[in-house]
Amino acid sequence: MSRIxxxxxxxxxxxxxxxxxxxxxKLYWTLKPEDTQNTEVSLHPPxxxxxxxxxxxxxxxxxxxxxxxxxxFEDKGAFTGEIAPSFLAKLNxxxxxxxxxxxxxxxxxxxxxxxxxxxxxxxxxxxxIICVGETLEEREAGRAEDVTAAQVKGSLAGxxxxxxxxxxxxxxxxWAIGTGKTCDADIAQGMCKxxxxxxxxxxxxxxxxxxxxxxxxxxxxxxxxxxxxQPDIDGALVGGASLDPEEFAAVIRGALAP
Ligand code: PGA
Numbered sequence: 001m002s003r004i005x006x007x008x009x010x011x012x013x014x015x016x017x018x019x020x021x022x023x024x025x026k027l028y029w030t031l032k033p034e035d036t037q038n039t040e041v042s043l044h045p046p047x048x049x050x051x052x053x054x055x056x057x058x059x060x061x062x063x064x065x066x067x068x069x070x071x072x073f074e075d076k077g078a079f080t081g082e083i084a085p086s087f088l089a090k091l092n093x094x095x096x097x098x099x100x101x102x103x104x105x106x107x108x109x110x111x112x113x114x115x116x117x118x119x120x121x122x123x124x125x126x127x128x129i130i131c132v133g134e135t136l137e138e139r140e141a142g143r144a145e146d147v148t149a150a151q152v153k154g155s156l157a158g159x160x161x162x163x164x165x166x167x168x169x170x171x172x173x174x175w176a177i178g179t180g181k182t183c184d185a186d187i188a189q190g191m192c193k194x195x196x197x198x199x200x201x202x203x204x205x206x207x208x209x210x211x212x213x214x215x216x217x218x219x220x221x222x223x224x225x226x227x228x229x230q231p232d233i234d235g236a237l238v239g240g241a242s243l244d245p246e247e248f249a250a251v252i253r254g255a256l257a258p
Pocket of ligand 1: 010172176177178179180216217218219237238239240241
């Protein structure tokens with residue numbers, strides 16, 4: 001089964017809508033058509049930028065899928081400050097990151113909440129990018145595999161096997177996020193293989209074969225090709241490097257087959 005690589009730029013809480021337009025245009029000018037021919041690229045701006053980026057990429061059109069960084073699991077109601085998945089679907093959002101480690105650590109998101117969000121994203125015909133990964137303490141205590149496997153089970157709980165094959169899991173070791181410390185490619189490969197094994201156990205071989213697994217954590221131009229060349233790594237979730245058009249373009253080119 002050939003899985004199309006997905007390179008996702010998670011801008012986090014950076015760039016207002018004017019800056020978002022500038023970055024998207026610069027990225028488009030930096031890339032050559034062949035760079036995105038066999039690779040999907042998604043951009044995940046802050047909520048207030050999404051409409052501007054949508055207008056830009058649909059009017060040209062540019063070879064980018066629109067993404068979001070989070071959403072609520074309910075469709076509407078008294079949830080002050082939250083964004084419903086249906087609002088994102090209306091803006092032609094394709095991919096929604098759920099359960100990013102920053103949301104788990106800073107905003108109290110549990111596997112149960114992440115599973116509800118993933119289900120809500122799917123119900124609105126978008127694709128969740130479900131983030132999992134261990135902390136430094138957990139890795140040092142020899143628990144990286146157990147913690148990550150438990151997160152995969154908990155965050156995908158209740159999702160139909162047919163849907164699991166179409167979603168995206170991002171393995172993001174917390175100690176590698178924003179630290180400049182990339183996970184060694186062989187360790188990242190081992191963890192992504194473990195995740196695929198958990199999906200096989202829980203949802204069957206077909207789902208495991210087609211689910212795409214991204215690596216995230218200090219991905220940049222210089223390490224992208226090695227990471228993306230691993231058999232179980234189907235893309236990258238990129239934070240810091242996605243804010244620099246040259247660097248992000250280099251990551252995207254890292255997905256090109258040698
Ligand atoms: P980073 O962030 O690339 O800056 O390490 C990755 C992420 O948080 O998704």
